[in-house]
Amino acid sequence: MEKSLTVNYQEKPCYDIIFDQSFDGLKEALINLGFENRKIAIVTDSNVDKLYSQEITDLVSGISSKVIKCVIPAGESNKNLSEIEKIYEELIINHFDRHDLIIALGGGVVGDMAGFTASTFLRGIAFIQVPTTLLAQTDSSIGGKTGVDFKGYKNMIGAFYMPKLVYMNLSTLKSLDDRQYISGFAEVMKHGLIKDSDFYMWLIDNLYEICERDIDVLIEMVQKSCDIKRRVVEKDPKEKGDRALLNFGHTLGHAIEKYKNFELMHGECVALGCVAAAFISWKKDMLSMEEYYEIRDMFVPFGLPISVEDIDVDEVIKLTKSDKKADSDKIRFILLKKVGKAVIDTSVTDDEMREALNEILYVENND
Numbered sequence: 190m191e192k193s194l195t196v197n198y199q200e201k202p203c204y205d206i207i208f209d210q211s212f213d214g215l216k217e218a219l220i221n222l223g224f225e226n227r228k229i230a231i232v233t234d235s236n237v238d239k240l241y242s243q244e245i246t247d248l249v250s251g252i253s254s255k256v257i258k259c260v261i262p263a264g265e266s267n268k269n270l271s272e273i274e275k276i277y278e279e280l281i282i283n284h285f286d287r288h289d290l291i292i293a294l295g296g297g298v299v300g301d302m303a304g305f306t307a308s309t310f311l312r313g314i315a316f317i318q319v320p321t322t323l324l325a326q327t328d329s330s331i332g333g334k335t336g337v338d339f340k341g342y343k344n345m346i347g348a349f350y351m352p353k354l355v356y357m358n359l360s361t362l363k364s365l366d367d368r369q370y371i372s373g374f375a376e377v378m379k380h381g382l383i384k385d386s387d388f389y390m391w392l393i394d395n396l397y398e399i400c401e402r403d404i405d406v407l408i409e410m411v412q413k414s415c416d417i418k419r420r421v422v423e424k425d426p427k428e429k430g431d432r433a434l435l436n437f438g439h440t441l442g443h444a445i446e447k448y449k450n451f452e453l454m455h456g457e458c459v460a461l462g463c464v465a466a467a468f469i470s471w472k473k474d475m476l477s478m479e480e481y482y483e484i485r486d487m488f489v490p491f492g493l494p495i496s497v498e499d500i501d502v503d504e505v506i507k508l509t510k511s512d513k514k515a516d517s518d519k520i521r522f523i524l525l526k527k528v529g530k531a532v533i534d535t536s537v538t539d540d541e542m543r544e545a546l547n548e549i550l551y552v553e554n555n556d
Contacts, residue, residue, distance in 0.1 A: 216252060443462075
C-alpha cells in the first residue's frame with residue numbers, strides 16, 4: 190500500500206512523506222537514506238513508548254551500530270528546555286556524532302522536541318519523523334518547524350529544521366483514544382477551511398467513516414491533508430507570507446490553551462480559535478452570517494468544541510500579545526473570505542477579539 194509525497198525546499202526535493210499501514214518499510218527507508226551502521230536515538234514519550242518503541246527498536250537494530258531510547262513524560266507541560274537537556278545528555282553519554290540519527294516517535298510534542306534537539310545538537314544532526322497521532326501526521330511533522338514552550342508560551346524557542354523523512358504508519362491512528370483522535374482532526378478541518386473547499390466538503394461527506402476510522406478513508410484524508418500543507422510550506426518555508434495561513438484558529442486558540450493551563454488539547458483549542466476567527470470574519474463582512482454558522486456547526490458532529498467554560502476574556506486577549514505570530518506589535522490574524530480562502534489581517538482589534546471570545550464563552554443558563 191506504501192505511497193509517498195515529496196516535499197521540496199528551495200525548489201529542490203528535500204524529504205519524502207511515506208504513507209503505510211505498518212512500520213515494515215522503515216528499515217529499508219533508512220538504508221536508502223544511508224543510515225546503516227550509524228547510532229540511532231529513538232525519542233518518544235511515556236505513552237507511545239509502551240505501544241511502539243520495542244517494535245521500532247527491533248526493526249532498526251539490524252542496521253544500526255547502537256540504538257538508545259529517550260523517553261519524555263507525556264503531555265504539553267513537558268515540552269520544555271529541561272527535558273531537552275536530558276536528551277542532550279543521553280546523546281553525549283552515548284557519543285553521538287553528526288552522522289548519527291534521531292527518530293521522533295510520537296505526536297506533535299515529541300516531533301517538535303526531537304526536531305529541536307536535532308537542530309541544535311552539534312549544530313545539527315539528522316532526524317526523521319515517525320508521527321503516531323492524527324495531529325502530527327497531518328500537521329506538525331511536515332514543514333520543518335521545531336521548538337519548545339517557554340514558561341507556558343507556545344513554541345517560543347525553536348528553529349526551522351527539515352527532517353530527512355516522514356514515515357507514517359496509519360494503523361497507529363487506531364490506538365488513539367477518541368479525544369486525542371478528534372483533537373487532531375481540527376487541523377484537518379483547518380486545512381480545508383483555509384485552502385480547499387472541495388476537501389472540506391469531502392470531509393463532511395465522509396463524516397461517518399472518519400469518525401469510525403475506516404482505514405481506506407483515513408488514508409485518503411491524511412494524504413489530502415498532507416498535500417495541502419506540502420503546497421503551503423513549499424511556497425513559503427520560513428513563514429514570510431502564505432505559510433501564516435496555517436495559523437488559522439491558532440492566535441486565540443493558543444491563548445486559550447495557555448489560559449486553561451493545557452487542560453484542553455491543542456486541537457480542541459484550535460477548533461475554538463477557528464470558530465472565533467470565523468465569527469470575526471463575519472463581523473468584518475467577509476463571511477455571511479449563514480456561512481459563519483455553517484462553519485461553526487460543522488465542528489460539532491466531529492466531536493470538537495465550539496464553546497469554552499471559565500475563561501477570563503480580557504486575560505486571554507492579553508495572552509495573544511505574547512504570541513510569537515505578532516508582527517511589529519500587530520497580531521497577524523488569519524480570517525476567512527470564504528471556505529477555502531483565508532487571508533492575513535493585521536487590523537483585528539481587542540474589541541473584535543472580545544466579541545468573538547464572548548461568542549464562544551459558555552455561560553450556564555440558571556433560569
